[in-house]
Amino acid sequence: MTVSIPTQRIASSRVDEIDLENPDFDLGFGDMFSDHMFQMDYSDGAWRDPRIVPYGPFAIEPGALCLHYGQAVFEGLKAFRGEDGMIRVFRPDRNFSRLERSCQRLCIPTFDRETFLDAIDSLVRIDRNWIPSKRGQALYIRPLVVATESNLNVRPAREYRFFIMTSPVREYFTGGTVALKAERRYTRSAPGGMGYAKTAGNYAASLLPGSESQQLGHDQVLWLDGLEHRYVEEVGQMNIFFKIDGKVLTPDLHGTILPGVTRESVIDILRDEGVAVEECRIDINDILKAHENGSLEEAFGAGTAAVIAPVGCIRIDDTDITINHAEPGPLAQHLYQRIVDIQRGACDDQFGWNRLIE
């Protein structure tokens, strides 16, 4: 049984800041936050005081360990208002499992699954007027756990805050494709590192390579492995898929890759449809060869924000390869539609992925 979370409601909602009826109004991505947030604190060896409060700034000590040594992990998932008016959260249990593994990697104390799911249910319910209903739009949910203890010793903190905020977001899928640059110099993560954890530090490390490749005219970095800069790992903050000779390939999870919920969903859908999917090592030179012999049919990224991001071209050293005439391929489009249909309740939720919020 769920116990209701103590709630301090906002005096008057800010929801009229967003104009969902106006087609020219751009929600952006994380540009605005809904009325409320969830919070819970860890001290004296236990998580305590779960509560929902108005969204707004809170005070932490300048000595808070998260600010100094980066003990911070986060998640990203979405709630949707379906065609039937029902509210659905996509696979929050998978985000909880990953948050747990991220916490463990960064020596952050974990809490139980029910606490996480109840917090999301309650927060989405109280701010349901913030959930956009147009296809492709969603209420993005951002849970975060940070070390708040004030101390300068390098050791796991003894105090933390877990909080969740939500933000109405636009559709990402524009009908276009992204241009990638295979990164031979910088690495996102290395064996034994924290590549599989969704942590702030991994994002900080990706900013310089990302902006350098953007200056050269590429949208995203195609990350290669940290040892040889040869095996494909991820694209920007998404997982990557290739379709070669009718078969779908994606890098296998071996600690340096973030195990995406969208990645897992794509694999499940394809297997269910009888499409061959292989999780394996992918040599960037083999991608080049597949392009040269005409067997590289499609490439696309997969992640919560974009769902599916078709790849139009990849720069590999001095060679630019163009995939599917730089148009979104049929498989990428099919997967996008399929996942969005499931998320909006427009088709049968055959895998049981949606958590319905009454």
Ligand SMILES: *Cc1c(COP(=O)(O)O)cnc(C)c1O
């Ligand atoms: C979050 C993230 C992904 C995508 O994961 P989803 O659960 O599908 O959103 C992929 N790569 C990195 C580095 C990420 O941080």
